[in-house]
Amino acid sequence: MSWALVTGASSGMGFKYAGQLASRGYDILLVSNQEAELRQAADELASSYHVRAIPRFQDLAEPDAADSLLEFCHSQSIEIEILINNAGMFFMKELTPADDHLIGTMMNLHMTAVTRLSLLFGNEMRQRGHGHILIVSSLAAALPMPGITVYAATKAYLLSFGRSFYFEMRPYGVSVTTVCPAAIATPLYHLREDLMRLGVRLGVIWTPDRLVRRALRSMFHGRRCIRPGFMNIYLPPLIAALPKRIVSHIWNKIK
Numbered sequence: 524m525s526w527a528l529v530t531g532a533s534s535g536m537g538f539k540y541a542g543q544l545a546s547r548g549y550d551i552l553l554v555s556n557q558e559a560e561l562r563q564a565a566d567e568l569a570s571s572y573h574v575r576a577i578p579r580f581q582d583l584a585e586p587d588a589a590d591s592l593l594e595f596c597h598s599q600s601i602e603i604e605i606l607i608n609n610a611g612m613f614f615m616k617e618l619t620p621a622d623d624h625l626i627g628t629m630m631n632l633h634m635t636a637v638t639r640l641s642l643l644f645g646n647e648m649r650q651r652g653h654g655h656i657l658i659v660s661s662l663a664a665a666l667p668m669p670g671i672t673v674y675a676a677t678k679a680y681l682l683s684f685g686r687s688f689y690f691e692m693r694p695y696g697v698s699v700t701t702v703c704p705a706a707i708a709t710p711l712y713h714l715r716e717d718l719m720r721l722g723v724r725l726g727v728i729w730t731p732d733r734l735v736r737r738a739l740r741s742m743f744h745g746r747r748c749i750r751p752g753f754m755n756i757y758l759p760p761l762i763a764a765l766p767k768r769i770v771s772h773i774w775n776k777i778k
Contacts, residue, residue, distance in 0.1 A: 531610030589639035705752030
């Protein structure tokens with residue numbers, strides 16, 4: 524059976540990606556920097572779906588993370604058929620020079636790691652003539668706003684990279700799909716539970732299960748880019764139309 528590599532797989536959407544792929548019969552290589560949660564997730568997948576689930580504890584923000592992960596796969600004779608670039612982090616604050624390490628970590632995790640993983644594993648898929656790469660961007664890619672300055676910029680990079688890489692890999696039988704979710708009910712954004720439940724009931728916030736099903740279906744159909752969620756339609760032009768003084772006023776109130 525083929526292998527799927529899922530980053531950020533110990534919880535949240537990453538675990539959902541791993542679970543839905545395992546339900547399709549794929550063996551799973553789970554990668555995360557949360558060691559205890561990662562091992563528990565691997566045990567749960569192996570028990571529930573009777574697939575091989577290998578936990579790989581690794582900080583993907585480290586400069587050599589992607590190369591190290593490829594070496595690990597070679598050492599275990601694991602050929603990756605599906606690469607899910609899901610690992611991410613989030614913070615919302617006004618930037619200062621003291622945030623240099625935090626900024627660097629986000630840039631490495633969102634941009635350097637995804638680019639290198641896609642190139643390394645994509646090259647092996649290209650040589651075999653088949654494979655799938657999924658890149659998780661965000662609605663924030665179209666929302667350059669204060670407080671999420673670096674987050675939005677890195678997600679815009681992922682959107683641009685994925686949309687371009689699609690054309691480079693397509694002639695070799697490898698699909699590259701970029702997903703730009705709107706609001707998703709995960710702990711990443713630190714939203715209060717009651718507000719999250721209300722958003723899900725209203726359909727403004729998608730559940731991880733719903734988003735992952737849509738993303739994987741699009742990936743297997745070779746879609747270039749999807750923007751699920753109604754907020755992807757109305758929010759970017761609405762924010763773009765706001766006068767700068769209004770944006771500044773709102774930010775000064777919430778920061």
